[in-house]
Amino acid sequence: MTKTFSTRIAATATGALLAFAPVVASAQEGEPIKMGHLTYHTGPFNAVGDLFDGITNFAVDVVNEDPPLGRPIEVLHRDIGTLGEAQVARRLLDSDNVEILLNAAHNYLSYRDFALDHVAENGRPIMPSVHGGAIDSEYGGTAEEPLFRGSPMDSAQGVAAVVHAHNAGAENVVVVASEIAGSQLQKDGAVKAAEELGMEVLAVIDVQAQAPTYRSVISRIGGMNPDAVVFFSPGEDGGTFVKNAAEAGNSWLLIGSSDWLLEEFSATATMSAIDRHEAVLAAGFTHADTPAWETMQELWENSEYADLGEPSNSYALQYYDLIVLSALAIEQAGSTDPEAWSEAMYAISSGDGEQVYSYAEGLEKIRAGEAINYEGVTGAMDYTDTGVVSGLFGVFEWTDLETLEQTATVDGAEVLRLDQL
Known part of the structure; x- marks a missing residue:
């Protein structure tokens, strides 16, 4: 069977880490969760910037209908094509105080030590990444290095x-x-x-x-x-x-x-x-032909971002699943604390809970005290112990x-x- 669609757009911590205990400030309900999105508007991947920003906004809009812990996600899109991934990531952590760093990618190893020190000292950020398949599979998946990928290697x-x-x-x-x-x-x-x-x-x-x-x-x-x-x-x-x-x-x-x-x-x-x-x-x-796909497709086609392309775009699928899963894990963890969040990412994607196919369904069950297992538009999101995910x-x-x-x-x-x- 063929599927046709159109498109209109183009770990181990170092010894230094163990010397610190995270300092995590308690957040109040309603206080935004800042997400720093490493995106592309210049350089070799400049053509995808608008698409990546739009997909991120779409998934965050879905989450912000009823945000985790009552804390809406606020997205800061930052181009890395000119200044470079490392410099932009440092600014997002040091100056913008983001709790989520979205899309560590090709140059992650150039600032990895800095990021891990920041996690150890400040209890942030968590690091979901659609582009994490470009990072060697030995890194990630731990409280010390809370990097979880949104696509296979x-x-x-x-x-x-x-x-x-x-x-x-x-x-x-x-x-x-x-x-x-x-x-x-x-x-x-x-x-x-x-x-x-x-x-x-x-x-x-x-x-x-x-x-x-x-x-x-x-x-x-x-x-x-x-x-x-x-x-x-x-x-x-x-x-x-x-x-x-x-x-x-x-x-x-x-x-x-x-x-x-x-x-x-x-x-x-x-x-x-x-x-x-x-x-x-x-x-x-x-995508898998599941209720998750049907939900996402309907949400996308009725959103302001539909003109960016079809929801079956590989990147659209991965951004959506990863942001939804990350938000559900924040609710499950009760915070954006890297250790609790990392444990929650495994628990709600590879556990024995009831299968759910949408953010709203998963959120309702978590708040009711029920265990869930999120199966997304890309199918089962089974993680290895270093945060590598499966895919179709x-x-x-x-x-x-x-x-x-x-x-x-x-x-x-x-x-x-x-x-x-």
Whole structure:
């Protein structure tokens, strides 16, 4: 069965930590919970800023209809494309005193020690992250490092791309990746998966992000006569690569990652170039057909954010689930204290409580003293002990500049097996 939708937008603490006891000020009902959102309006991912901000606002609006502990969430959107993730994160913690730092990402390790010291000394922030798949899986999931991901590891996307290429009959593959942390993780996952599946890896190539052309790399790949080419990159870079390859007369099975699901990819690639290839696909995340999806879809389509795109967008699914789960965990914990919140994240997502599919349903049961198990639009949110989450994978193709069609699913169990090699 195909799913069609349109889109209009594109751990262990250090010894120093243990020397401190968190100083947590008690919050009053009605006092806002400040959430610092690390977003993108400049740099390689500038095209997604409005989308990410809108999705965040949408999910927070759902929560603020009846906020956890009676404390509405106040979002501070901060661009990290120019100043950098580390500097912006420090400002949000030191100057804005946020209790939630949303979306630690590719450069988290450059300020990790600072963040962990801040948690130990101040009892904040908690760190849910849709982009946490770019952070090595050894980090997170603890009271000392309350980082919980909203999507599987980036390496799993690379695995999913190669699994689909293998299922399509490819016996060999060229793996290409932008010099960005998440893309590099996808590359590593793809190479390991290909070798495990018995595919010949013809070449592994790193390329500059935001390059004006990839013609020299494409010329090199063309001489290898590959069965498949997988390229992990921001959407615009992927579009440039696809277009350059078509202009050079190639017709390849090309597979990218979830950034190829954004309109910046299709607009840059052009449909004429896409149509010249054997296939141009993207391995991304998809939704489960559950009451959670029905609830989110209805809420989205009746919201002021509906014009941003379809709710089935991979990022929309992940932001929604993670923010809803995080808010329910705050209610369950009785505070934003990292230790209590981390325990609650596990308890309400992987416990033995009654299954719930929406924020409102979960909130009602928590307040009634009942145990819950939140199953979201992306399915069961089972966390490992380092805050890595499971997910559902789909394969998508563009049918026109604004329309994506899901053409296949990828066996999640197989992806998990290969990703853990």
